[in-house]
Amino acid sequence: MREVYFIKQNKEKWLGIEQVIQGKIKKNPDDLSSLYINLINDLSFAQTYYPKSNTTVYLNHLSSQIFQKIYKTKRVEENRLLYFFKTEVPLLVFEYRRFLMYAFLFFILFTSIGVLSAIYDKDFANVILGESYVNETIENIKKGNAVGVYQSGSTWGSSIGIIFNNIGVGAKLYVYGIFGGVGTLFALLSNSVMLGSFQYFFYDYGALKDSARGIWLHGVFEIFSMVVEAMCGLILGASILFPKTLSRFNSFKNGFKDSFKIFLSTVPFTVCAGIIEGYVTRHALKMPLILNLIIIFGSLFIIGFYYLVYPTIVSKKINNQINDAVL
Secondary structure: OOHHHHHHHHHHHHHHHHHHHOOOOOOOHHHHHHHHHHHHHHHHHHHHHOOOOHHHHHHHHHHHHHHHHHHHHHOOOOOHHHHHHHHHHHHHHHHOHHHHHHHHHHHHHHHHHHHHHHHHOOOHHHHHHOHHHHHHHHHHHHOOOOOHHHHOOOHHHHHHHHHHHHHHHHHHHHHHHHOOOHHHHHHHHHHHHHHHHHHHHHHHOOOHHHHHHHHHHHHHHHHHHHHHHHHHHHHHHHHHHOOOOOOHHHHHHHHHHHHHHHHHHOHHHHHHHHHHHHHOHHHOOOOOHHHHHHHHHHHHHHHHHHHHHHHHHHHHHHHHHHHHHHO
């Protein structure tokens, strides 16, 4: 069958499915399952005969959307907030997982630029971190207290200020994605270069180990969240630059809705990072090393599992449930 005829034959059905996904037409779970089976058949046909066609891309996206719609409709009396973090966000992260990979690659590249810049320009840390901060930290290192800067101010006051600052940084990483993703990359570049030069600065003064014991107590949640927020900005930018078969406005609307949900999921981690920085980091060098390591690697396991492993588990689980339901 020629692709043009295939599209003409099924166009009305696909548009109807779009309206179901957008909530303009209500369907019960059984009807949704029938739509899903029908759509999967169309997708299978397109993958066989038009593997590189935009039609196949469109049907793949549509099937992904109806896939989520079915599960949302089938769930009964589940707490909305629990569902958001337990199922909805992991499914979206799985769907957009390549953007998380892009964000990590850019983060590593930009952080490396910060390290190399600090290696070849001894004044680079002063420019990036500020001369007063650098001088204060050098004095603290000489006193054997590399994380002394985190011991100033009250615990609760520091935590609140840090939380709002980090949420602001994350918001910029996300919102700047509206400039085709370039704004997000620029914001990520600024923060990553700062991190790279910051870490090398401590290494240069022989205090990398002590600084890591303190900084990464809160830094795991803070930096990982920053990368996820950059992922959200890239999703937003891609929805504008690459609308595929959708209109640019509808593509942006879908990209904004999905990326904003992922962005919201980082807020609890950002809040935790602020609390740890305000209450725990100041005691980093007084703590047993094993406790530092438990907090650091425990944090890494929690957030790494949530964004890197759990989405695949949820996707497979729901896919099996849907397949069982429609067979």
